[in-house]
Amino acid sequence: MRRGTIVASFGRQFDVLDHEGQRWLCVTRGKRIDFACGDRVEFKPTSDGYGVIQRAEARDSLLHRSDAFRQKLLAANVSQILIVVATEPSFSDELISRCLCAAEHQHLKARILLNKADIQAGLADARLRLAMFTALGYDVIELSAQNDVSVLAPLLVGETSVLVGQSGMGKSTLTNALIPDANAATREISEALDTGKHTTTATRRYTLPDGGALIDSPGLQAFGLAHLSEDDLLHGFREFAPLLGHCRFRNCQHDAEPGCALLAAVADGRIAERRFNHYRLLKHEIQNAKRLSQGW
Numbered sequence: 234m235r236r237g238t239i240v241a242s243f244g245r246q247f248d249v250l251d252h253e254g255q256r257w258l259c260v261t262r263g264k265r266i267d268f269a270c271g272d273r274v275e276f277k278p279t280s281d282g283y284g285v286i287q288r289a290e291a292r293d294s295l296l297h298r299s300d301a302f303r304q305k306l307l308a309a310n311v312s313q314i315l316i317v318v319a320t321e322p323s324f325s326d327e328l329i330s331r332c333l334c335a336a337e338h339q340h341l342k343a344r345i346l347l348n349k350a351d352i353q354a355g356l357a358d359a360r361l362r363l364a365m366f367t368a369l370g371y372d373v374i375e376l377s378a379q380n381d382v383s384v385l386a387p388l389l390v391g392e393t394s395v396l397v398g399q400s401g402m403g404k405s406t407l408t409n410a411l412i413p414d415a416n417a418a419t420r421e422i423s424e425a426l427d428t429g430k431h432t433t434t435a436t437r438r439y440t441l442p443d444g445g446a447l448i449d450s451p452g453l454q455a456f457g458l459a460h461l462s463e464d465d466l467l468h469g470f471r472e473f474a475p476l477l478g479h480c481r482f483r484n485c486q487h488d489a490e491p492g493c494a495l496l497a498a499v500a501d502g503r504i505a506e507r508r509f510n511h512y513r514l515l516k517h518e519i520q521n522a523k524r525l526s527q528g529w
Contacts, residue, residue, distance in 0.1 A: 234275050234287065239309075242270045243435040247286060249276055259284045269295065269306035270436040270448055271393065294339045296395060300457040301525035308395040308436065308448045313342040313388075317398035317407065318363070320347070320355030324399060326362055330511040331456040332397055333371065334469030338461060343371060344388065348403040350375035365505040369472055378406040386411065386443065393446045400452025408449045412439045458515055459522035466519060470512055472504050487512075 237251035245266055249257045259276050261268065268274065268289055276284040289309070296307045296314065314336045318324035329345065336343035345366060347359055363373050376384055389411070396404045409415045438448045458466070467473055467487075473495060481492025490496075498504040 234277055235284070236273070236275055236290075238438070239268060239270050239272045239274060240438040241435055242268070247274075249274060249284065249286070255282075257282055257284045259286045261286050267306065269297070269309040270438050270450075271309040271311060271395075271446075273310065294341060296335055296339060296341070296397075297460070298335070298453075298456045299459040299522075301459055301522035304460060307397070307450055308438075311341060311393045311395045311448060313344070313392045313394040315344055315346050315394050315396050317346045317348055317396055317402045317404050318359070319349040319402045320352045320359045321349060322399075322401050324359075324362075324402065326365075326507065327511050327514070328399065328453065328456055329363075329366060330470075330508060331458060331515065333366070334458055334461070334466065334515065335456070337469045337471060338465055342392070345371055345373045346385065346407070347373055347375045348378050348407065351377040351380060365508055368505070378403045378410050382407065382410045389441055389445050389447065390443050391445050393448070395448040395450060397450055397453060397456075399454065402452070404449055404452070408439065408447065411447060412441065415439055457518070457522070459519055459526075461519060463516060463519060466512065466515055470508065472498075472508065473512075 235251050235257075237249040237257065239247045240250045240256075241248035245260055247259045247261075247268060249259045251257060257276065257278065262285060268286060272292065273290040274286050275288050275290070276286045278284045293310045294312070295309050296311060298305050298307065314332060316329055316332045318329065333343055345363060347363065350356060367373050374384060374388075376382055396407065398404055436448060436450045438446055440446055461469065467477060476494040476498055479494040480487070480490070482490055485493050487493050487495045495504065495509070499506055499509045
């Protein structure tokens with residue numbers, strides 16, 4: 234039996250780097266696919282360079298998305314989530330709220346990266362749309378992946394960071410800027426996985442030159458949070474924390490009840506109305522997913 238870390242995942246195939254620096258193309262037993270890039274695993278070699286994953290060691294964290302019927306594991310054992318947006322194309326602030334909820338649930342550091350900050354035409358609007366997140370204490374780091382990423386590099390030292398965001402935001406360009414040999418490593422992993430033209434949908438983990446690791450994930454268009462409880466969701470919005478437990482009714486649903494502390498905070502501007510709308514949307518989505526999964 235050997236131990237290693239999953240450094241690339243694609244379907245039911247995983248590229249595992251063992252402690253001696255050797256890569257192994259591994260599959261899972263049966264139809265199990267409940268492993269993620271970043272997992273520390275035990276695997277059994279079956280032939281030269283090939284093996285079968287037996288189990289994953291206990292995780293420090295797990296980032297995943299889900300709907301009523303399935304889940305997608307994104308990355309394991311990360312300490313920091315980097316949400317990549319850009320001045321162009323337009324980004325979804327609702328997706329940012331979803332990613333931040335996932336980060337809060339897993340107790341991860343979270344930063345928002347505003348890429349393509351050198352494009353002046355969209356910069357002011359992007360800053361305005363991100364203001365409600367900076368007001369909550371989330372770092373927004375402006376950079377241009379094509380020109381200079383030096384502002385980001387020190388924040389990655391000693392961290393295992395995962396890049397998430399919509400397609401077109403520049404995650405791959407950012408990865409290549411931070412890791413000079415990322416293209417070569419990508420080709421090596423792709424050849425090992427034999428993923429051909431589908432390699433862009435794989436998740437990959439790279440070792441950073443100054444310590445730490447970076448996981449690059451495929452572009453997201455959706456980030457379901459059906460695995461969260463309604464209480465988890467409430468705690469995923471950090472601005473709600475001082476108000477929880479202060480509603481008139483103990484079972485307040487924060488919908489239209491009199492004496493709701495959250496609704497009062499929205500009314501007087503202590504909670505951004507758009508963030509509260511994100512909360513309501515996610516709450517209804519989670520409730521609907523629960524009904525569907527239970528066949529209601």
